[in-house]
Amino acid sequence: MSDIALRTVGLGKMYHIGAEREQYRTLRDTLAKAARQPLERIRHPGAATHASEELWALRDVDLEVKHGEVLGIVGRNGAGKSTLLKVLSRITEPTEGRVEIRGRVASLLEVGTGFSPELTGRENIQLNGAILGMTRAEIKSKFDAIVEFSEIGRFLETPVKRYSSGMYVRLAFAVAAHLEPEILIVDEVLAVGDMEFQRKCLGKMSEVAGEGRTVLFVSHSMAAVQRLCTTGLLLEGGKPAFQGTATDTVRRYIESSSRHSETPVLAWAAPDRPAPFDDVVRVHGYRITEDEDRPVKGRLYSGGEYTAHISFDLRRADAALIFMLAFYDKNSQALLFVSDVHDLSGINFASTEPGAYTLSARLPTELFCSQEYEIELLCALHWVGWIFPRDNETRLAFEVVRQDETNPYSQDTRLGMLAPAIEWSLSAEKISSSPES
């Protein structure tokens, strides 16, 4: 058990909300109550003075975090994420249960806690450092590194109230980034500042995580959680709903928070009635699977291998038979069109034995943005006639969740309907010192 950095046992936090109105019966009661109540509050701090509604912001949280583990905590607003961090950082006392922590803890629940607008950058570095738990000696030794990281340079002696919001956030994060606790508790603090700075913050965060420090990280950016965290905790209504790897936790969260709570399996089955050219082919339907065989429910994640399987009975070999897939955006604008004759398949039904077949096509999910699309199966005898023409009944809606963005705080949806992840490279221009001969 020596590798446990943090453990909670039956942790719960209750708040009293909206005191209900009480009925006073007699004047004597009223007066006696009025006299007693102020004292009640001192005698039982934290207890409600009136009969009020209890709200368990957190309950039954049993958690074990090992040394060096980077735990991502996800959940909807009000799921108890912030309360959990507050209890773990000792800001507020748990109502029940206990927290056991080994090692120096620093919590970063907000960027720039305790910044004084009147004070200069230099003064705020010192003040904020002390507030976050650094000693005077530590602040002194890290001062130059903090200034360099924050890039505020010549504004060091300017009151921070004259800073741009970007500078302010940079300075605040710079101080926090130079904390060296054994356990770091971080709330959603990176979602501020410009892109460049976010990249820098994330870099610093991964550096901290890579140094074998224990990190507890709350974020609404699933990409950030996946990139930084090893394990995940999903909170729902104050209770842990799922614990596992970061990737699994993120999926659970996305599935639980989806607008379509019941996402249909991505599959279409043909009705039992003949389609045109029934003597050539009878299509039974198509379905989309992940990793060859797992059925997919309405959502495709970047990085997954997705395949469309079209099953049909071939009744007579025919060179004109082609299968196609069309992709549309959510406004039914055609985006992509792929087919077994156009693409890299070399499939030809000219001499195929009649029988039952499954035609599989890998879906180009790496081309899609994080948004909703539609897929449609088309089928025809080339130059002869359609079996499933455009805008047919096979259309299925699905959603793509991109998780491979380098910057998780960049806009979720890129400009345009497609977002292929392409290779970029940077090479320095070779400037020859002597004239070329």
Add this chain to the structure above:
Amino acid sequence: MTESEKRGASARESGTKGFIVYERKRGWAALDLGELWRYRDLLYFLTWRDILVRYKQAVFGVAWAILQPFLTMVVFTVVFNQIIGVKSPDPKLPYAVFSFAGLLPWQFFAGALARSGVSLVGNSNLLTKVYFPRLVIPFSAVLAGLVDFCISFFVLIGLMAVYGIVPTWQVVFLPFFVLLALAAAVAVSLWLSALNVLYRDVQYAIPFLVQLWMFVSPVIYPTTSIPAGPLRIAFALNPMTGVIGGFRWALLGQEFPGDYLLISTAVVVVLLFGGLFFFKRMERVFADVV
């Protein structure tokens, strides 16, 4: 509840060495002044911030620390000495110096109450975002007043020089009275700041309280003019009676406050420890109710 307690107990038995445990505390908490000591750098920086911010925002800056007690002294001398006829107890001692020696600790005390009363609520962003011993906040609010106190002290020295008053040997006891003033200010501040988190009315009551308190403290008049009997005992219960009497004794060689000092000191000690325990008890709900 019982189940989680059981679980808690089993965790305790299973040997959780090296772990710091947070759980709900019941009853009166230990003072844990050692922790306060570990956070002394924070106390230093917060005090420093309060001082910096105050002098940066004010156009006149340090001039305020000189003008405020000086003008008060001038008004007191004109109104109470010239018009109403309150006399300094010693014919050789001008009323101006006499009243200033009383104003010196009094304004420190009054300023400490005004600042610390709202200190916790004013720093709510800190209370809800980061952990540190909450005692640091009212402490720093009180300590920040020491700068003004020092400046006023130099004004008093200048005033004494102008009137040709030489301090007596008793001046070596002055640090004790400064400490007593500090302890009195901290003691009352602990109560007021914690109460203000629970009842915001406190911050409206503080200016009124300070005003009344000044009249029942011997700032304007000497302790010798308090009639003997129960009134004297009642006045002695005011911690500032002993402090102001002590300042005048140490600096100006006035009558030793004797019984006043003894009772006032005892009251300060009781208020201070009572305040510390009260504050520690209330501290656990600060973040939730502030």
